[in-house]
Each structure stands twice: as structure tokens, then as C-alpha cells.
Amino acid sequence: MTKSCVMRFPLFRFPFVRYGAVAILAFISVGCAKKKEAALVIETAPVERRSIVLSAQANGVVEPVTVIEVKSRASGQITNMPVDVGSVVRRGDLLVQIDARDVQSRYNQAAAELNSSTVARTVAASQRARSQDLFRQRIITAVEMEAATLQFANADAAVVRARAALDIARQQLQDATITAPTAGTVIERPVSEGTVITSATSSASGGTTILKMADLSKVRLRAMVNETDIGNVLPGQLATVTVDAFPNRRFQGVVEKVEPQAVVQQSVTMFPVLVSLSNLDGALKPGMNGEVVMEVLRKDNVLAIPSEAVRSTREATTVAPVLGLEADAIRTATQAAFASRGGGQARGGAGAGDTAGRARRRRAGGADSAGSASSTRARFAGRTAQAGGSTPGAQGSGAGGGAAGAPGGGVGRGGPGGRGAMQIAFVKKNDEYAPRPIRTGISDFEFTEVVSGLELGEQVALVGVAVLQAQRDAAQARIRAGQGGGLQQTSPPAGGAAAGGGGGGGGGRR
DSSP, X not given: OOHHHHHHSGGGGSHHHHHHHHHHHHHHHHHHHHHHSOOOOOOEEXXXXXXXXXXXXXXXXXXXXXXXXXXXXXXEXXXXXXXXXXXXXXXXXXXXXXXXXXXXXXXXXXXXXXXXXXXXXXXXXXXXXXXXXXXXXXXXXXXXXXXXXXXXHHHHHHHHHHHHHHHHHHHHHHHXXXXXXSSEEEEEOOOOTTOEEOOTTTOTTOOOEEEEEEOTTEEEEEEEEETTTGGGOOTTOEEEEEETTXXXXXXXXXXXXXXXXXXXXXXXXXXXXXXXXXXXXXXXXXXXEEEEEEEEEEEEEEEEEEGGGOBOHHHHHHHGGGGTOOHHHHHHHHHHHHHTTOXXXXXXXXXXXXXXXXXXXXXXXXXXXXXXXXXXXXXXXXXHHHTTOOOHHHHHHHHHHHHTTOTTOSSOTTOTTSTTOEEEEEXXXXXXXXXXXXXXXXXXXXXXXXXXXXXXXXXXXXXXXXXXXXXXXXXHHHHHHHHTTTTOOSSOOTTHHHHHTTSTTTGGGO
């Protein structure tokens, strides 16, 4: 206040008058500021047709379909190894050459023995022929004839043994040269040129692994799927794989196999799932980490709305005041929806009547036990609806419990994803919102299928922001209720109020 104002209004000369005026002006300014706050904007979205896909996600590692360990049947020192890790080879290409001097010598020796035994057999055959002529002429005895025959048989057996020894020596000589058994890529080479290796056939340890190779034109992702999702994963389902090396690229694959043996990781039971992937360009490397999304269920051209527009009965009752509606309107719409389903649902009708009775008892002050029983039935009906096997009567009972304000909320307690669950959507028409009970199908957490209750083109409210607003208002109301003397005693002891001061009755208990 300026001096002129104080002179014009003499009352302002007194301090308590000036402080009171300032307080009044502050209160008025706060009230004006609240009026200037922007009203809560509720967005809407149309009911439209779209495709909804349910999927299961898991992490995994890329691995080759088949890994071949190349070993040698010959022992010796590696003299030539023209391939390295990453080399792409074709069938029959040279991989490793082992020192073949020993096997070459054995081969030459076996060849010489075969030549010698062949000549010996020829000589033995000539001698047997002459002995036969002499025996017919009675010039030699039978014993001499038998000796000639035995000599030929021994020479013939020597030829067979020499041929077998030569064949073995030839195989050993060929084993010293190791070629690619199939086309592929060398992925591991634990040895190098100059290493002395042992035979895989004669060594007790199984021989030395020379290298590992695999055909990387087709790989697979070994993903670990949680046991809660493994029941929906089947061979032949389509899958999309994303790896960290190519975050903007999607690799298409097919579920090849679900392994039956579970793997426990950090107290979580998981099952390995193999997803086959085409890798003609070689972009996927063994050991890459990736994420796979397996298509479990797909529905095309179905009515759908954003999942943000779908709420359970309890949530709808909470958010109704934000949309300018009363909670009773939600209950009325829910009961009307069940009543319109016909008289064949006796349990549903009984649920609605029981709802009204419990509501009257609640208003009379004795609803604790009834609310608890209603909550139990509502939760049971919600779980049954989620499982997809609920009967109409069970759904009616669940809706009754939810309408009575039970803590479980109505059918489909699991949220928009529950199949066949009864939910609430707010339809906007002529700038007003009306609750509409709907039956939902599958949901991909972004959009939810609408089985019944809505028509194509209708506008529904996206009540996510409204739910937050309602929760904030409820929290503020609880805070105000706690600060408003909820702990004060009706008749505090003498001196208690003074001792407690501003403690809201706390001093009265001392």
C-alpha cells in the first residue's frame, strides 16, 4: 500500500487490518487460478477393423543347425593347412595335409609285396599244372601232387593278403589328405600348421579336433521361453527375429522344434525353442544375441478399439465422475446388459438381484461380509472368463459382485486381454459419454478385439488420463480426510486438547 492509499483508507493504518486484506486477496487469487486451469481433455478413437496378433517373446542365441567336427584318421604332423576361421569351402576342398612319408613308404612296401606274391602265384600255378601231367603219367606220386597243390593255394592266399595290405596302405595315404566333407564355413580352428595330431580311430581320447565347420546358409535361434507361454508355442508357427547387430532388420523364421526338457535359470523354468532362419547373405553369425517374437494367434479384419478405452466395472465406476457420470450409471448399464441376455441365464439373473440386495444392505451399514463374498465370486468369475470357459451364468454372478462395489471388480478381472470378458467402454455421442458394456476377445496390449457391444465407426473415450486423474483426486481426498481431524476424539480428557495443541487429537491420548 502506498502512503496515499493509507491516507484514503484510515483502517489500513492498523496492522491486523492490512494483514487480513492481504490474506483475502491471496485466497481470491488462488481461486481464480484454479478456475483458469485447463479442463481435462479426453481423447477419443473410432471403432475400426484391424488385425490383432498375439505373440510370445523370448531371448536367444543364434547357432548353426549342424556343426561338423573334422578329425583325422591318420596321425602325424600337419604340413599344410590352407584354410582359416571364416573360410568358405566347397565339398572336396583341401583342409589339412598331414606328413605322409610314413604311410607312403608302407604303401610302396605293400605294392611290392603284391607284385611279388602275384609272381609267386603264377609260378605255383605252373608247377601244379606240370605235376598234374606227371601224376597222370604215373611219374610222380600222389604225395608230390598234393604238395604242388598246397604250394599253389599258399601262393594264391599270399596274393589276397598283399592286395588287402595294399588297400589299407592306400586308405592310410588318402587319410593323410583331409578334404571338406560338405560345403560350409570354418567356424573354429584349434590347431595350426606344424601341430602333431593323433588319430581319431586309434586314440583312446577320440583324436585331435582339427577344425569345426558348419553350413551358415541356414541357422537357427535357440530361445528360452517361459513355461507360462510354452503351451501356446507350436512347431510351424511364424516367428520374427531381431538381433542386436541389425536392430532395424527383421528376420523371418519358423518354429522348428520345442524341446521337451526344461531348463531352470535363476529359479525360473524355461523351455528351449528352436527357430529356423534363412541366412543366404550370411548376416547372422553364430553366437549373436537376438529376440524372437512368435505369432501365437492372429485374427484379421475384426472390430477393435485401443486397449486404453477398455476398463473393468470397478475401474469404470472410479473414472465415471471424471467423465461427468455417476457411478450408479455404470451399475445400471451393467445390470441392463445382463438382463437383456434372456431368461435362460438363471445364475446371471440371480447375480443381478443379489447385487441389488447387497447394495441395500451396504447402505444400511452391514455390507462387510456380503462384500467379501461378492468379491470372492467376482474374482472366481473373472478368472473363469479369462480362461475362456465361463458360462453366461457365471459371468452374471461376477458382474453382480462387481456392481455391488466389491473389491474384486466384475468379470474379466485380468483386464482387456481376458477372452470373452465383460468390460466397459465409454461411447461419446453429442459431446456426452455413455457407459457401454462390451464383450472383448484377444488383445495385443495396444488394441483389443470387440466381440459385441460396439458398432463400426463409434467413438470411444481413451480413459487412461481420466483414470490417473481419478486416482489423483481419490488420493487427495484421502489426504484431506486424514488432515481433517479423523483421529480426533469426541470428548478428550481435561487438558488434553490444550496439551495436544495442533496435533489433531493426538495430545488428547497422552
